Amino acid sequence: MAALLKQSARLGLSGRHGQVFCRLPWALSFQRYMFNANKKILVEMDKSTGVALMKMANPPVNLLNLETLTEFAISMEKLELDKDCKGLILTSSLSKVFTAGLDIMEMCGKSPEHVTEFWRAVQEMWLKLYGSNLVTIAAINGFSPGAGCLMALACDYRIMADNVKYSIGLNETQLGIVAPFWLVTRELRPSLFS
Numbered sequence: 775m776a777a778l779l780k781q782s783a784r785l786g787l788s789g790r791h792g793q794v795f796c797r798l799p800w801a802l803s804f805q806r807y808m809f810n811a812n813k814k815i816l817v818e819m820d821k822s823t824g825v826a827l828m829k830m831a832n833p834p835v836n837l838l839n840l841e842t843l844t845e846f847a848i849s850m851e852k853l854e855l856d857k858d859c860k861g862l863i864l865t866s867s868l869s870k871v872f873t874a875g876l877d878i879m880e881m882c883g884k885s886p887e888h889v890t891e892f893w894r895a896v897q898e899m900w901l902k903l904y905g906s907n908l909v910t911i912a913a914i915n916g917f918s919p920g921a922g923c924l925m926a927l928a929c930d931y932r933i934m935a936d937n938v939k940y941s942i943g944l945n946e947t948q949l950g951i952v953a954p955f956w957l958v959t960r961e962l963r964p965s966l967f968s
């Protein structure tokens with residue numbers, strides 16, 4: 775963990791004036807590769823350190839819609855298959871939003887099949903992060919409501935930008951969505967499981 779944090783510092787993930795800056799070398803060596811399917815999830819993997827930097831890049835607020843969640847799951851699978859990858863830093867490419875959470879429009883006026891597929895993708899996102907073999911760190915560089923908070927909770931470690939304007943929390947009850955029992959017990963009351 776200490777090594778990973780040092781690495782995140784080396785990559786430039788340092789909090790200052792409420793921002794988490796991500797400075798990466800312009801020149802990519804052979805030890806570094808990047809991939810993205812549809813550019814909603816950007817991944818930069820540094821083989822020399824074993825640390826992958828994953829940035830959500832779905833402006834304006836990094837909504838987690840079906841497309842983004844699917845791309846996220848594919849990206850996680852690729853990293854899990856890379857034997858050189860030991861750790862993952864999950865962050866946002868945007869300046870003040872980590873993610874605004876689930877795209878409410880995915881749950882509104884859609885067919886039951888679509889809604890089912892969408893919620894399956896949400897669960898898959900959680901399973902991929904919570905069950906990952908990688909050491910996972912959420913570098914929360916902005917607002918992180920709802921599923922943004924869920925994502926952060928599913929990581930092994932969380933670092934949040936020091937800015938009183940940014941909020942984080944499970945606010946989904948305001949929309950009539952209730953967090954399931956297993957989620958609450960696993961992430962918010964882990965002592966119940968031990």
Ligand SMILES: CCCCC/C=C\C/C=C\C=C\CC(=O)SCCNC(=O)CCNC(=O)[C@H](O)C(C)(C)COP(=O)(O)OP(=O)(O)OC[C@H]1O[C@@H](n2cnc3c(N)ncnc32)[C@H](O)[C@@H]1OP(=O)(O)O
Pocket residue numbers: 834835837871873874875876877878879896897900917919920921922924944945946949951952953954957
């Ligand atoms: C493991 C699975 C098992 C089930 C688990 C079930 C439940 C527990 C776990 C998680 C549940 C999560 C549910 C959710 O995530 S619901 C969504 C919660 N999110 C919010 O309430 C965020 C609301 N948004 C904001 O507060 C602001 O947008 C924000 C502070 C993030 C940014 O503010 P800013 O001023 O920069 O931008 P805006 O002008 O507000 O937004 C731009 C644009 O985006 C639209 N928008 C914002 N958020 C959403 C959203 N969540 N869904 C859809 N659309 C959104 C906003 O309306 C603007 O649109 P437009 O006016 O430009 O058209």
